[in-house]
Amino acid sequence: MKPTVHDIARSAGVSLATVDRVLNGRPGVRHVTRERVEGAISALGYVRDVAAANLAKSRTYSFVFILPMNDNPFMISLADEVRGAIGRSGAERTGIRVVDVPPFDPSALVGALEAVLVEKPAGIAFVAIDTPEVRDAVARLAGAGIAMVTLVSDLPDSARDHYAGIDNIAAGRTAASLMGRFLAGRSGTVAVLAGSMLVRDHRERLEGFSAVLQDTFPDVRILSVLEGRDDPELAEMLVADALRRHPEISGIYSLGAGNRGLIRAVQSREADRRPLVIAHELTAPTRAALTDGIIDAVLNQDAGHEVRSAIRVLKAKADGLPVITAQERIRIDIFLKDNLP
Amino acid sequence: MKPTVHDIARSAGVSLATVDRVLNGRPGVRHVTRERVEGAISALGYVRDVAAANLAKSRTYSFVFILPMNDNPFMISLADEVRGAIGRSGAERTGIRVVDVPPFDPSALVGALEAVLVEKPAGIAFVAIDTPEVRDAVARLAGAGIAMVTLVSDLPDSARDHYAGIDNIAAGRTAASLMGRFLAGRSGTVAVLAGSMLVRDHRERLEGFSAVLQDTFPDVRILSVLEGRDDPELAEMLVADALRRHPEISGIYSLGAGNRGLIRAVQSREADRRPLVIAHELTAPTRAALTDGIIDAVLNQDAGHEVRSAIRVLKAKADGLPVITAQERIRIDIFLKDNLP
DNA sequence: CAATTTCTGAGGTACGTAAATCAAAAAATC
DNA sequence: GATTTTTTGATTTACGTACCTCAGAAATTG
Incomplete structure (x- = not known):
């Protein structure tokens, strides 16, 4: 049977009131008595019944x-x-x-x-x-x-x-790992679309992504980061522009929000020239893009x-x-x- | 303030005892009275305080x-x-x-x-x-x-x-998806190592795996299933034998246990002729194999x-x-x- | 209408803890 | 040793629900 405050009082030879004082850190208990009570608590293995306490x-x-x-x-x-x-x-x-x-x-x-x-x-x-x-x-x-x-x-x-929350460095590492494996030895250039480098989770994702890419897939080159401020319009513009200027882009890692814009930019290219895309957060647009083959993988936090x-x-x-x-x-x-x- | 049994009694114009009888399905309440009480319960939005009830x-x-x-x-x-x-x-x-x-x-x-x-x-x-x-x-x-x-x-x-538990069909589908993507267009032959086809989760994993492979990666062929009975010794023998007889094997999906044997069999081949391996459950051996590059991906249930x-x-x-x-x-x-x- | 059965009310105790009061005992201070 | 202060005990009420008893009211039956 689970011990109660009464058992402790009896075992320590003190009254209920004293046990209460010890348990709830109230003043008015001599040091020796307090230790006696604490001894009884650990001896009996007492754990406060949180439900009963909350009720009281x-x-x-x-x-x-x-x-x-x-x-x-x-x-x-x-x-x-x-x-x-x-x-x-x-x-x-x-x-x-x-x-x-x-x-x-x-x-x-x-x-x-x-x-x-x-x-x-x-x-x-x-x-x-x-x-x-x-x-x-x-x-x-x-x-x-x-x-x-x-x-x-x-x-x-x-x-x-x-x-x-998730481990964002690990998330970035995972993205890089998938990107590298999906590219399967093809060397290529990867663009990164972030929201803002002022936000810690975005910084950490980029950090993890870059680290694994450098270590494990040295043939893959990362372009400078596009800061889309999590804004679909801006993201679309930036991605479209990057794809135009760097036709060799074979992958895009979108580590922030604003994926609607990214999807539009990718979609407007001919199907056989679309890059591999890895994005974050399973939402209505990313889900649809995944089904349609526009996005290849989505990392999600619930x-x-x-x-x-x-x-x-x-x-x-x-x-x-x-x-x-x-x-x-x-x-x-x-x-x-x-x-x- | 959250309504209590007392509020219900007052609101329904009955006594506490009657509310108790209704709440706990005890006999001795006329139909009309019971309905009156139930009306009050839903009107006030009463929810039994489980903590207090358990205490009582x-x-x-x-x-x-x-x-x-x-x-x-x-x-x-x-x-x-x-x-x-x-x-x-x-x-x-x-x-x-x-x-x-x-x-x-x-x-x-x-x-x-x-x-x-x-x-x-x-x-x-x-x-x-x-x-x-x-x-x-x-x-x-x-x-x-x-x-x-x-x-x-x-x-x-x-x-x-x-x-x-996990959705085992989805697990098999995921394995196939990763397998196909990692093989990246290379056609090849894939071996499946199961524990026993008598167990439902193994059957479902195979089902999902086969479905996606057929639909999405038609160039990849599946060999007949090896039943290793989750036994490392048997698994090692079966896998080693399969690799010898089918040198074209480019991937192995291990959907059951007994991965220690599988790892040994794969490890004994020259590094550049090892197949892609996807296995289930992150345990000490699969973890080590993942780190060493023997296994390429592990699907895990916590x-x-x-x-x-x-x-x-x-x-x-x-x-x-x-x-x-x-x-x-x-x-x-x-x-x-x-x-x- | 009386007898019986079925409902209902009123009240209490219990669960394990919190928190309070007041009196009594012990210790510390002068 | 008397006084003050600190510590402790004993007791009570409360939290929201469960479960019990017993008496009395209401409905049903004959």
């Missing part, structure tokens, strides 16, 4: 998701998933609020974080922007005891508790998984509980024409 | 995992993950027991199911074998109100509630995910709660040399 506290975890007001399909699906989680919040004892911020704007993000700080939520999930101000703000919130989880784009070496993982981790951190690391690793899905879900 | 019932979900005593690395890791879940069972209100059965033995499985039936657990997870007897047994257990989840290998059109998903689903089914479908879809991981975790 009539606790609801208050979490805030800070999301960029980005209109690309991936961010939209991320927001959808958060809304889905809000719909389930009744059953999960969570109260989730969404705060929108303009994209790629560090000071707006800092402002949002500061604004959220005053309401002292149990935790915050946010898409990080990698600047010192943001780091400082995160340190302040974490210092105030708020659980902090980065979403999609990380902020390493900061006070955040966890990152809910927004639903990221949101649910972030919530699980925020809960665990708010309770000071351990996280099942393997469960929270967000995987990179590789979709080909033939394994679409 | 001092319920622990009793689950049984029936696992084949197979000594291949994947089954071992599956058993490990179940043990891990047992370790967490204190915090999760679950009591999990493991029953071992001899592998590939339908009547042993049926016997185990029958034996488990008498102890009336809340749910059972088991690796299915696709025969009519097993189907009948599943129907009996499901009829007795036991939640049934198949693990790794499914039993479609049976009374099971859920399947926690045993930990499958076990945790099975438990979540069993819990939900035992409570009659809905399942978050997207969350429970087990993904096929594709590992290449460059994206090993």
